[in-house]
Amino acid sequence: MSSLKRDVKDEDDNSSNPYQNLDKTIVLQETREFNQTLVIPRKCSLILTKILYLLNQGENFTTQEATDAFFATTKLFQSKEIMLRRMVYLCIKELSKLAQDVIIVTSSLTKDMTGKEDLYRAAAIRALCSITDASMLQAIERYMKQAIVDKNPAVSSAALVSALHLSSTAPDLVRRWANEAQETINSDNAMVSYHALGVLVLSRRNDKLSTVKLVTRLSKSHIKSPYSLCLLIRLAAQLCDGDDSEASQPYIDFIECCLRHKSEMVIYEAAHAIVNLRKTARDLAPAVSVLQLFCSSSKAALRLAGARTLARLTTKHPTAVAACAIDLENLISDSNRSVATLAVTTLLATGAESSVDRLMKQISSFVSEIPDEFKIIVVRAIRQLCSKFPRKHQSLAAFLAGMLRDEGGLEYKAAIADAIIALVEENPDAKETGLSHLCEFIEDCEHTALAVRILHLLGREGPKSRHPSRYIRFIYNRVILESGPVRAAAVSAVAQFGAQVPELLPNIKVLLARCQLDEEDEVRDRAVYYSTILETENPQLINDFIVNIPKPNVVLLEKALRDHLLHPEEPFNILSVPAEEVVKETKKPIAEIEVRKPVQMSIEEIYAEQLAKIPGIEKLGPLFKTNLPIDLTEAEIEYRVRVVKHVYARHVIFQFECVNTLNDQILEDVHVRLEVPPEYEIKSIVPCQKLVYNTQDNVFVVVEYPCAFIDSLGSFMATLEFVVRDCDPNTGTPDPGEGYADSYPLEEFEMGCSDQIRARAGGDDWEQTWERAANVPEANDTFVLSQTDVGDAAKAVCEHLGLPNGSISGDAVKEIRGGGIFRGGAPVLVRARLAGSIAGVTMKLSARSPREDVAQLLLAAVG
Structure with missing residues (x-):
């Protein structure tokens, strides 16, 4: 019996496609069979199948050929054979896109649509809606509404799906069918309910308030269809995305409630939505628990879904995924190699340094059993691990070298070589090891391009090595x-x-x-x-x-060659091609706000005299830091304002430097209405009594910092308020009258970490200073930054932390070393390592300070 089954299987495997060598001309000639008095259903179904096959294979039918085939197919409406009639509907749908005068079958399709034969009705609805244009849709609107609420789920679903397709050509008409779709949304049939919800959502896509009402109402009702619930979860997630207000909390509660649904599809959709919405590990805990259960499921689809979502989550929240390590380790030996590969890459991304050796042993046998495309994914994960744990370069390089000796194609070998080359370039301690492995590889390398690249690396790095x-x-x-x-x-x-x-x-x-x-x-x-x-x-x-x-820029070299071809009079000189593109400096208009040119004065000394005019300034204690001015208006407008932040231990003074550029106005009682973040408290405002044309004056706002350092990060909204008095443009004499009140909105500005710290780059003894601070509180975290270039990312981090760009060192892997004094006198040390990866730039940031809340603040400033 087993041998019989094997023979049948072999016969099936060797069988060819019976429609593979069809000739369009012969098939169109066969359509003459449709005109016979006695129609043979089986033969006609075969011919229709051939036409559908040719159409779906991209065969080009001329308009005349499609029209002739279309009208020949309509002759088969006389047949009562069910299968043949359904093939007729399919051919009408496909040929109607190419043929002419297809409206002629509208009456026949309408008759079938309203008939008693349910097997005809659903297919007739689909065909009718595909050939009817927008001008004739109103003629069948009544029938469509009846079909939507039909008791037969196939008919109702066909009408709803057709409505979804028609919404792109006749949205106003489909919008009138929303009441009927509303009636069927609670249908016992899962697909009918799903399609009805789709019609409702599509009809309200341009009305956010209506969509909010729909989601709010349906989230409180009992929907049986898991498909409808999945769509509803996606809608709720869209409403929550980017909305951190309390208004989004009911939708979050609804999504979390769906985690306890009996349908695995709904549970996964809810977990996927939470993973994409939540920003902290604590909020992610329910979804991660569900995904952890999926990883131990007996169904391969659920294991794949769980492992895939956890793998994506590692880029943002690796600590949240670390709790699933045991379940992921069990998936390494999974029969589904996609699941096993995802588990391996997730473990490599979330594992601790102490577990690297154990992981390498676990996946050593696994790697030899998977195809090259999966091996490449594992290699890229190991490459990221090399940047994350540089001290483990010996074991990681040995593992990569072992993979390099295995069989594989060029892309796979190139990925391993890239990983070792990156290890050599990023980690000086790994140079000797990596070069040795590459030397052994080129002894048997079969790929010319790869051998040339490795030889180039040996020529560049070998002379700098110890031996x-x-x-x-x-x-x-x-x-x-x-x-x-x-x-x-x-x-x-x-x-x-x-x-x-x-x-x-x-x-x-x-x-x-x-x-x-x-x-x-x-x-x-x-x-x-x-x-x-x-x-x-x-x-x-x-x-x-x-x-x-010297190596010219490839883009600039191409540009130079194109220019040379346009003007070939002079010989081309490659040395004239610059290595980097010269950026033209654009001269910005200079703001006319009291130009100061102190020769050797700090910014604190420049503003000291102006701050002394503030009543009660002595009670704030010594000035800690004055930050550079920030423009709050454009350069060429009526009123120009910029803010200077003077930082004290417990307070900050915002000095708004104001200039009136209108010579026919005088501004009186000028003050700034400031909207501060929670926990901040405005202590006093010192207004400007009069602001005349083109003369700077100041408005001061004294604000008390929050008690907790972490709450000091926030945004401020400011509005300039004043009384306008018209005046003579030449003399500046104000006109008689009291003037009128007016206001001018200013741009939003922030209080960041860099504003509150006096920072400096790490010196030659920085490493010893860092080690001496080993016993003080330390905060560290791993971030995935939005920048794609490591250098740009390092500069952005320094800007957030107030560190100079001189704190950055390294080439492929950037390291930031610095420290400073936080307001109040707490010292802080900062260390960050940034490395590029496929997902972006990954950074590990550590901060040490006697005040743990100061260290946490630096991490929050980057996150």
Whole structure:
């Protein structure tokens, strides 16, 4: 019996597609069978199947061919065969897009739509709505409304789906069917309810208030259809997205309530919505618990859903996923390799440094059993792990080297080589290890492009290593054993050693002399070129033409070549192509707000005299810091205002520097109405009595900081309020009268961490200072930043923390070292490591301070 089954399976596997070699002309000729007096249903169904196959394979039918086939198909309406009639409806739908005069079958389809045969009615509705234009839809509107509320779920669902399609061409008409769709939303049939909700949502897509009412009402009702609930959860999530007010709380409660639904589909949709909405690990806990249960499910689809969502969550909240480590480890041996790969990459992203070795052992056997596309995903995860835990470079590099020795294609090998190269470039301690593994790999490398890239790396990094001579043998072996492009790359790499390691120069000259006898022109030319330069023993010449060869920008080189082709009179000079694009400096208009040119005065000294005029200023204590002014208006408007933040231990004084640019107005009783964040308290306001044309004056607002440092981060809304008095433009004499009150809105500004800290870059003894502070409270977290460039991300972090750009060091992996004094006198040290990845820039930030709340504040400023 088993052998019989095997034979049948083999026969099925070897069977070819019976419609594979259809000829359109022959099929169209076969449609003549539809005109026969005695129609053979089976034969006609086969012909219709052929037409549908050709249409869905992209076969081009001319308008005439489609029209002839369409009208031939309509002859089959006389048949009572159910299967044939359903094929007729399908062909009418497909051919109506190409044929002409298709409206002629409207009456036949309307008759079938309103008939008693339910098997015809649903298909007739779909076909009728696909051929009827907007002008004729009103003729069937009554029938459509009846079909929507029909007791037969197939008919009702067909009418609702057709309404969804028609909403793009006749939205106003479909909107009138909303009452009927409302009646069917509580249908016992899951698909009818789902399609009805879709019609309601689509009819209200431009009315947010109506959508809010719909979601609010349905979230409190008992909907049986899991499909409808999934759509409702998505709508509720859309209403909550970006809305942090209390108005969104009922929708959050509804989504969390759906986590306890009996349908697994609804549970997952709710968990997925919470994962995308919530921002803290505590809020994510219910959804993570559900996903953790999915990972241990017996259904492969649920395991895949759980593992996939947890994998995505690791980029934002790795600590929330860490609780699922045991369940994810059980999935490493899952029969579904997609699930196993997701589990491995998630564990690598969330694991601690102490668990790296154990994870490598667990996945060693798993990697050999999966195809290349899954292996590449694992390699990329290990590459991120190298940046995250640089001290584990030995074990990670050894694991990558083991994978490099396995069988695999170019893309897979290139991914491993990229990971090792990145490890060599980012981690100085891993340079020797990584180069050794790459040297072993090129001994048996079958891919020319990969071998050339590795040789280039060896030429760049090998001379800087502790034992440069050990790499010469591996490179010169390529000259003896490999193809022309690889031999040429090896010659260039060998020349780098001769240029940078003087003690190796005699041996390098001998090797280059041998290469001058090579059969390949490129190899010989390079050997002669490098030998000639090295023979000169001119350091400047060697540096310019071997070590630090100027490389033009590819984009600018292309632009220069295009320009040269337009004007080829002069010979092209590649040295004229700049390495970087020159950014033209645009001169910004200078704001006319009291230009100060102190030679050697700090910003605190500049403003000291003005602050002394504030009543009771002495009670605030010594001034901690004065920040640079921030413009709150555009440069060329009626009133120009900028704010200066003077920071004290418990208070901040906002100095609003105001300039009136209208010569026919005088502003009196000028003050600023300030809307402060919660926990801030306005203590006093010192207004400006009179603001005349083109003369700066100040408004001061004294504000007390919140008790908790973490609450000091916030945004302030300001409005300039004053009384306007008209005046003579020439003399400035005010007109008689009392004037009128007016106001002018200012731009929003923030109180950030950088405003409250006097920061500095880490010095030469920074490492010892950091270690001495090992016993003080420390706060650390991992962030995924929005920037794609590591350098830009590092500068943005320094800006948030108030650190100078001199705090940044490193190339591929940026490290920020700095510290400072927070208002009130609490010292703080900051350390951050930033590395690029596929998802963006990942940063690990640590802050140490005797005041733990200060350290937490620095993390909050970045998050």
